Amino acid sequence: MKKNQFIKRSAKAGIVIILAFAGLLAFVGQASAQTKKIIFLAGPKDHGEPGRHEYEKDLRVLARCLDSSNVKGITTEVIVARTPKDINDIKDAAAIVVLSSSDGSSQKQTHPLFPPKGNGKSYDKETMAYLKALDSLQKAGMGVVVLHWAVAVDNWAARKVYFNWFGGIYISENNSNNPGGIWNMIPVESNKKHPILRGVKPWQYQDEIFAQYMVVPQDPNRTDLIMGEMRKENNPGFSRGGQPPRPSSASNRVVAFAYQRDSGSRGVMFGGVDYHKDMLEPNYLQFLLNSIVWAAQIEVPKKGVITTAKQLQ
Amino acid sequence: MKKNQILKSVKTGIVATLTLAGSLMLSQPVFAQVPTKVIYFLAGPKDHVNEEGSGRHETRRDLLVLQHCIDSAINIKGVNIKTKFLYMRDAINIDDFKDCAAIIVECSSVTSTQTRTHPIFPPIPQQAPKKEYDKATLKYLNQIDSLQEAGMGIMFLHWGIASDGANASVQTHYLKWFGEVAIPNYTHNPLGYWAVTPIKAAEKHPILRGVNQFMYKDEIFSNLVVRPGDPYRTDLLMGEAEKTNQGAIAPNCIASVYEKGNARGVLWGGMDYHTALLDPNYLRFVLNEIVWTAGIEVPKGGVKTVAKTLQLCRPSTRPDIKPANFEAFNSGKK
Numbered sequence: 001m002k003k004n005q006f007i008k009r010s011a012k013a014g015i016v017i018i019l020a021f022a023g024l025l026a027f028v029g030q031a032s033a034q035t036k037k038i039i040f041l042a043g044p045k046d047h048g049e050p051g052r053h054e055y056e057k058d059l060r061v062l063a064r065c066l067d068s069s070n071v072k073g074i075t076t077e078v079i080v081a082r083t084p085k086d087i088n089d090i091k092d093a094a095a096i097v098v099l100s101s102s103d104g105s106s107q108k109q110t111h112p113l114f115p116p117k118g119n120g121k122s123y124d125k126e127t128m129a130y131l132k133a134l135d136s137l138q139k140a141g142m143g144v145v146v147l148h149w150a151v152a153v154d155n156w157a158a159r160k161v162y163f164n165w166f167g168g169i170y171i172s173e174n175n176s177n178n179p180g181g182i183w184n185m186i187p188v189e190s191n192k193k194h195p196i197l198r199g200v201k202p203w204q205y206q207d208e209i210f211a212q213y214m215v216v217p218q219d220p221n222r223t224d225l226i227m228g229e230m231r232k233e234n235n236p237g238f239s240r241g242g243q244p245p246r247p248s249s250a251s252n253r254v255v256a257f258a259y260q261r262d263s264g265s266r267g268v269m270f271g272g273v274d275y276h277k278d279m280l281e282p283n284y285l286q287f288l289l290n291s292i293v294w295a296a297q298i299e300v301p302k303k304g305v306i307t308t309a310k311q312l313q
Numbered sequence: 314m315k316k317n318q319i320l321k322s323v324k325t326g327i328v329a330t331l332t333l334a335g336s337l338m339l340s341q342p343v344f345a346q347v348p349t350k351v352i353y354f355l356a357g358p359k360d361h362v363n364e365e366g367s368g369r370h371e372t373r374r375d376l377l378v379l380q381h382c383i384d385s386a387i388n389i390k391g392v393n394i395k396t397k398f399l400y401m402r403d404a405i406n407i408d409d410f411k412d413c414a415a416i417i418v419e420c421s422s423v424t425s426t427q428t429r430t431h432p433i434f435p436p437i438p439q440q441a442p443k444k445e446y447d448k449a450t451l452k453y454l455n456q457i458d459s460l461q462e463a464g465m466g467i468m469f470l471h472w473g474i475a476s477d478g479a480n481a482s483v484q485t486h487y488l489k490w491f492g493e494v495a496i497p498n499y500t501h502n503p504l505g506y507w508a509v510t511p512i513k514a515a516e517k518h519p520i521l522r523g524v525n526q527f528m529y530k531d532e533i534f535s536n537l538v539v540r541p542g543d544p545y546r547t548d549l550l551m552g553e554a555e556k557t558n559q560g561a562i563a564p565n566c567i568a569s570v571y572e573k574g575n576a577r578g579v580l581w582g583g584m585d586y587h588t589a590l591l592d593p594n595y596l597r598f599v600l601n602e603i604v605w606t607a608g609i610e611v612p613k614g615g616v617k618t619v620a621k622t623l624q625l626c627r628p629s630t631r632p633d634i635k636p637a638n639f640e641a642f643n644s645g646k647k
Contacts, residue, residue, distance in 0.1 A: 121497075160498045168541065171496070174484040175540075188542075214496070214538035217548050218512070218566035224541050254541040 034073040036094035036296050038066065041112035043100020043150065044081045052208075053148070054276040055099045056080050061279050062097065062288060065307040071293055071300075082112035085130040087137050095143035095266075095296035099273060104154030104172070117155040128157065135161050143266040143295030147288075148273040151210050152176070165267040166259045167222045168215035178271065179250040180208035181235040183228045185284070188254075191223050196258055196268070196290045199304025203283035204234070210271030211255045221260050226270070226287070228255035256287070258294065266295045279312045349393040350414035352607050354380045355432035356400050357420025357473065366626050370471070371587045372419045373400055374625040378590050379417070382600055385620035388612040389604065402432035405453045407460060415466035415577075415607035419584060420473040423483055431473060433457065437480055444480040454486055461490055461576045466606030468579040470599075475500060475534050475582075491578040492546040492571040493537040504532035504585070505557030506636050509567070509595075515549050520570060520601045523615025527594035528642040530633070534582030535567045545573040550598075555636060568598075570605070579606050587626045594643075596623070 040059035047053060056078070063076035079089065090096055101110040104117040113134065115127060122128065138144055144165050152170040153159055159169045170176040186202045209228055216222070230250035237245035256270035268291040278284055289305035354376040362369045380396045399409070410416065416433070423434040430436075434454075437444050446454070461467055467490050476487045477495040487494045510526045539546055552567035571578040579602050589595050600616035638646075 156497050159496075163499060168538070169496075171484075174481040175488055175494075213541060214494070215541045216536070216565070217493070217539045217546070217569055218551065222541070227542065257541060 035075060036073060036298060037075045037077065037092055038063070038095050038097065038292060038296055039090050039093040040076065040078045040097045041082050041090075041100070042078060042080045043098075043110045043112055044108075046101055046106060046108075046110055048274075051276050052274055053101070055148075057276055058147075058273055058279065059097060059099055061276075061309075061312055062292065064311065065285065065289055065309045066292065066305070068309040069289065069305050069307040071298060071305055074293075074296075074298070079112070081109075083109045083115075085115070085126060087130070087133050090142070091137060093142055094298070095145065095292060097145045097147065097292055097295075098150045099147040100150045102149050102152040102154060102172070103158060104152070105149065111150060111153065114153055114155065114158040117153075117158070120155055122157045123155065131157060131161055135164055138165055138265050138267075139261065139263045141263075141265050141297065143268075143297065145268045145270070145291050145295050147270055148208075149178075149210055149271075151213070151269050151271045164261065165265070166257075166269045167219050168213045168257065168259070168269065170210055170212075170269075170271065171214050175214060176210065176212040178208050178210040179230055179248065180274065181206065181230045181248050181250070183207050183209060183230055183250075183255075183272075184234070185255070186227050186229075188224050188227055191225060194223050194225060194258065195300035196225055196287065196294050198290060198300050198302060199306075200287045200290065201283050203281055205278055205281045205284060206275055207272045207278060208274040209250075209255050211253050213254065213257070213269065213271075215257070221262065223258045223260075224254045224256075225258055225268075226254070226256040227252055228272075229253070256291075258291070264297075266297065268292075268295050276313065285312070346391060347393055349395055350607050350609055351395045351397060351412050352380075352383060352603065353410070353413050353416045354396065354398045355402050355416055355418045355420075356398070357418070357430045357432055358401050360421055360426065360430055368587045368626045368629050369585055370421070371626055372421075372471075375470070375584055375587055375590065376417065376419050378587075378620070378623055378625060379599065379603065381622060382596065382618040382620040383603060383616075385618045386600070386604075386616050387619055388614070388617045389609060390612070392609050394607075394609070399432070401429075403429045403435075405435055405450055407453065407456045410457075410460055410465065413460070413465050414609070415468065415603065417468045417470070417603055417606070418473050419470040422472045422475040422479075424476070424478045425472065433467075433469075434479075434483055437483070446480065446482055451482060454482065458486070458489060461578065462574065464575040464608055466577040466579070466608060467491075468581070468602060468606040470581050471532075471584040472502075472534060474537070474580040475502075487580075490571070490576070491569075491580045492543055492573075493539045493569055493580060495534070495537050499538070500534065500536045501559055502532050502534045502582070503554060503557035503559040503562050504530075505554040505562070506530050506639065507533060507552045507554045507562075507567075507583075508642055510551045510564075512548050512551055512566070515547050518547055518549060518570070519611035520549055520598065520605050522601060522611050522613060524598045524601065525594050525645060526642065527592055528636065528639055529589050529592045529595055530586055531583045531589055532585035533567055535565065537569075537580065537582075539569065546571050570602070575608075577606050577608065587624065588629070590623050592643075 042055040103111040103114040229252040232247040356372040421430040550568035553564040554562040
């Protein structure tokens with residue numbers, strides 16, 4: 001082999017190898033970019049009879065449903081009773097889903113994101129720095145879905161964070177409330193094209209729903225998704241101690257809304273998810289799964305997220 | 314007198330009586346169509362930002378001008394309006410409100426000091442459990458609820474709308490009366506030149522009659538929160554400001570009204586500078602709000618007044634730089 005031929009052939013072979021390697025790298029990169037991690041954060045089960053406030057079990061069912069769904073490229077992780085004051089364990093999450101009691105429900109930490117409410121106004125420096133990092137993480141794209149009593153945070157510094165993420169808060173002391181009973185849930189007609197409502201039809205079920213949120217008027221970033229109402233005829237009450245039954249009701253109200261921050265980050269606030277058995281209600285389940293997928297910046301399938309998971313309880 | 318003559322007299326009497334009764338019946342609806350509505354203007358003390366007459370937080374003088382404007386309104390039909398002015402009201406009973414169609418209140422916040430600043434709410438008891446009022450005060454506030462439900466409109470202006478940091482019962486009453494409330498860490502009061510635009514979807518609301526976009530200087534208490542999807546609230550104005558003492562302010566809703574059954578409530582967080590009353594669109598907006606709050610039909614084109622005295626303060630001599638688009642915006646250009 002002449003010297004020139006050898007150099008030319010070697011160069012060609014080198015280029016081919018480099019291109020092949022680059023192609024492989026691009027493929028691997030693309031594949032990993034398509035995989036999104038969703039982290040489920042369950043608070044401790046700190047109250048309620050079996051079958052209610054089953055934070056961990058509810059979230060494990062939701063994670064399983066996503067693992068077995070028509071949305072590919074999702075990995076899931078469930079963390080129980082999280083208490084850290086740094087963001088290292090969630091910094092690679094495309095979305096976090098939080099189901100717990102409120103930060104003000106106990107002197108111990110019950111909310112996976114916020115410590116006990118303390119003085120109700122602020123926290124120590126370390127915690128404030130943690131909240132700042134948490135907010136930056138969300139602003140950079142991490143979606144957040146908050147469910148049931150986790151919608152309620154009582155420390156005003158935590159409320160400010162929620163305000164950034166959701167454009168609204170639950171104010172337990174003078175407005176918001178959590179009626180329990182048989183609810184009629186109806187997707188908001190004017191927003192039925194929102195991806196979260198794909199495939200979701202009205203449903204009726206038993207739940208305790210934290211709602212009557214306070215939001216910003218005329219906020220273009222918020223989309224109200226579900227109206228809920230408890231009618232007297234569906235909630236006749238029980239006779240106790242010889243007293244006649246007292247029907248309960250709750251006025252028609254927004255019980256779930258989505259928020260897309262100016263940065264593009266997404267949040268969903270929904271105060272339902274009390275009874276574990278509700279996972280058996282297909283429209284409710286689909287609404288929850290769509291919400292999680294949307295918050296993670298994943299396209300919600302045309303007919304909504306459909307799961308083949310068998311064990312929903 | 315013969316029998317026939319007696320009969321004639323009786324007939325004549327009956328006819329006269331019927332005629333009189335008829336004319337009375339005819340005239341009665343005329344009286345009924347002109348009800349009297351009494352509007353109270355309640356000013357809290359001028360308790361900050363220089364002395365009275367210096368042009369800001371002129372709670373008393375602002376309301377006196379507004380009262381004068383309502384007294385001098387020329388196009389409000391079908392109602393006889395009476396106005397009353399009360400300065401530094403400190404009652405905790407409703408005896409003075411019983412004939413009232415609306416109360417219009419300008420003052421500092423209930424949380425601003427431990428002395429009474431708010432004509433409706435006593436100071437927050439700092440030492441009480443959860444800073445709550447005593448039973449008598451709570452009863453008084455519930456009586457105001459009842460008055461509002463029966464048709465007494467309530468309107469608060471400027472800092473009087475800010476209840477953040479108050480106790481739960483104050484917050485609850487704000488929500489009940491106005492469907493919106495101030496909250497800590499969010500509600501603010503930027504001061505600068507505001508570009509104010511009526512909300513298109515609300516253009517048929519009576520308060521927006523005759524109100525065009527306007528730009529003016531104000532410190533506006535804003536960023537209140539509301540219930541999503543509340544059918545009783547109507548958002549009226551959007552406001553934005555390129556430059557304020559709190560940075561640039563993106564477009565946001567700065568004025569809403571609440572109507573539930575007979576109850577009407579209005580919070581308007583502007584009305585810092587006395588000179589704002591010289592802006593015709595601003596003045597019309599506030600006068601329309603007052604009239605609407607009192608349950609009076611706002612005239613087509615908005616309330617028109619021939620009031621001569623629109624300023625009770627000396628004009629400011631401090632230099633002031635208006636935004637470059639001030640004239641253009643006020644002439645209707647974007």
